[in-house]
Amino acid sequence: MMNPILEMRRITKTFPGVKALDNVNLTVQEGEIHAICGENGAGKSTLMKVLSGVYPTGTYEGEIVYQGKTADFRNIRDTEDRGIIIIHQELALVPQLSIAENIFLGNERASRGVIDWRKTNRSTEELLAKVGLIEPPTTKVDSIGVGKQQLVEIAKALSKNVKLLILDEPTAALQENDSRKLLDLMLELKAQGVTCIIISHKLNEVRYVADRVTVIRDGMTVASLEAGDALSEDEIVRHMVGRDMTHRFPEHKRTPGNTLFEVKDWNVWHPEHTERQVIKNAAMTVRAGEVVGIAGVMGAGRTELAMSIFGKSYGRNISGTATLRGEPIDVSTVDRAISAGLAYVTEDRKSLGLILDETIRFNTTLSNLDEVSTGGILNHNEETKVAERYREALAIRTPSVFQKAMNLSGGNQQKVVLAKWLFTQPDVLILDEPTRGIDVGAKYEIYTIINDLATQGKGVVMISSEMPELLGMCDRIYVMNEGELVGELSAAEANQERIMSLIVNE
Structure with missing residues (x-):
């Protein structure tokens, strides 16, 4: 019988005016692959930020028990020291640095303040072999594809003696072949005793690798499901959205x-x-x-x-x-x-599709400012009317068009990008x-x-x-x-x- 490596009990996280998590419970068994599913904005990433120390002890209610002991994580360094490593959807690699430099950034192989490059490169080769990469350690990260960059991130996690690996949408930017390689690597890590949590919207991939599935909806745990042939994608979807989607x-x-x-x-x-x-x-x-x-x-x-x-x-x-x-x-x-x-909705909505630090109103009218201007001066009242019209037409879930784009879920961000281009007619x-x-x-x-x-x-x-x-x-x-x-x-x-x-x- 497996033992829990992690228990998150009654986790509640509140932001001004919004309860992002409401008494969420999550139990992860040692040595399993555990999937967390839910719609955008359901609270999945917030829960993982609580676990990884981004939101430290004292900023949320509830209890984290890790390896049988109550954990008070003050920051990411605390969690990494305990073997909890998170790989975000937006990769945290420095493109201009080599693979070896990225893997050991902040964790350098050094003696008396001087980096031992021979040891660094040798250790990198060993780590890359574990994840199935044959690139030289000196290869610049910006010269390899996104799929290989994901493997570099996992190699970086292995360099920190990872015990619990969290992957947030790891295959979102990958083609089918690269996705399968990454999922197979997760199964290999599981065989080596590494516990994994995967957040994914690709339910066929969830069924391929996961031992159990926890579904979160509207900040609450709504189901904990045993994976396997008996668990269908339709059942996961039904719990995610609260209705059947035939x-x-x-x-x-x-x-x-x-x-x-x-x-x-x-x-x-x-x-x-x-x-x-x-x-x-x-x-x-x-x-x-x-x-x-x-x-x-x-x-x-x-x-x-x-x-x-x-x-x-x-x-x-x-x-x-x-x-x-x-x-x-x-x-x-x-x-x-x-x-x-013509209009073009880019594949990268965060970097190229939106100005995240600006409002929905600002982003909606950005591609057609002439339509909301008089004599070269923006008419903010007209901007607001336009943004409200598209908010209603595209069902953008937000309390106000003055909400910043960065605070929206991925699905609602995409709707704002669509609104921006639809406004150009x-x-x-x-x-x-x-x-x-x-x-x-x-x-x-x-x-x-x-x-x-x-x-x-x-x-x-x-x-x-x-x-x-x-x-x-x-x-x-x-x-x-x-x-x-x-x-x-x-x-x-x-x-x-x-x-x-x-x-x-x-």
Whole structure:
């Protein structure tokens, strides 16, 4: 019989005017993988901040028992000294430093104040071998992909003699192959005696690795479930959202019209490596009232294609033509692309989609300030009216449009990004990973907004790494590989096997 390594009892955490956690209980057995599920804003990250010392003892009510003893964690150093390591969704690596420097940053292998690089690099090689990385220790972190960066973070945790490893949305930015490698590594760590807590919205991954699942809703524990074949994704969803969700995607019946938007002979070269062609002779069409998907593995060129079309905001020596309703349009700058009727929802809403320290009102009108200005002077009353209109239309959950974007859940942040671009009244909306890091309930709401846009006759381009999402939402799917559009499938023709076959056999 396993023993609890962690018990969090009656944890209550209150912020001004908001009770984020209300008598939450969590028990994690030694040597298990324990999943925590819940909608955005349910309190998952707040609970982990309590556990990891970000919110120290005295700032919350309740009790933490770790390894059989009551724990009073004053800061992150306290928790790391006890073997509790958290890896956040936004990786805490320094891009310009090497893998070895990152792993031992703040925990240097030194003698008399001088770093022993031979020992550092040797220890790094041993740690990288444990997580399945073969990169040299001197490799700069910004030269490896996100999947490998996740493994570097885990190697860093292992260097601190981790006993309880917490991973917050570890696969949110990863492709399917990299995700599976990371999940398999978690199972290997479990076999070595490391206890893991995983926070994830990807329920198929939860079922793959988890021994038990705790579901949090509205700051309260609502279920503790034994994992295994008997536990279905639908049951987890029912506890998360408090209702049955028979269909993950809203029903839609579309009858796309004539060609609305077309790109021909689109070529893009890398902005720094001038000899490298990133996009090669791409050609695609989008009809009015149609949702068109772009599938492909990470690095296939999907984001590069989208950004290069939207104001040539990526790449150099860009050539090709873009037309709207059969007429050529000027997309040479972002302003001109917006004026032409294009909008682009970036895959990185926190860094590129929003100004997090500003209000919902500020962010909503940011892309179309002329509409809320008179003589070059902003009309704040009009700004407020616009923000309120979109808050209601998109069901943005917030007490006020004067709330800062950083205080919203991921799903509501994404709705603010959508509001910002919908306010420009685009004809074509390009969505890059529109539901990344968003729970199933919020995803459904985003999907409904997309369907509404198509019903209005807009053209929607959806880039997604989640094949079920593309298959559930799109009328047609283009498949991209190594900078080329290598195939096109109708909704009736498309399935995961055919998409992967086009990628592999291109």
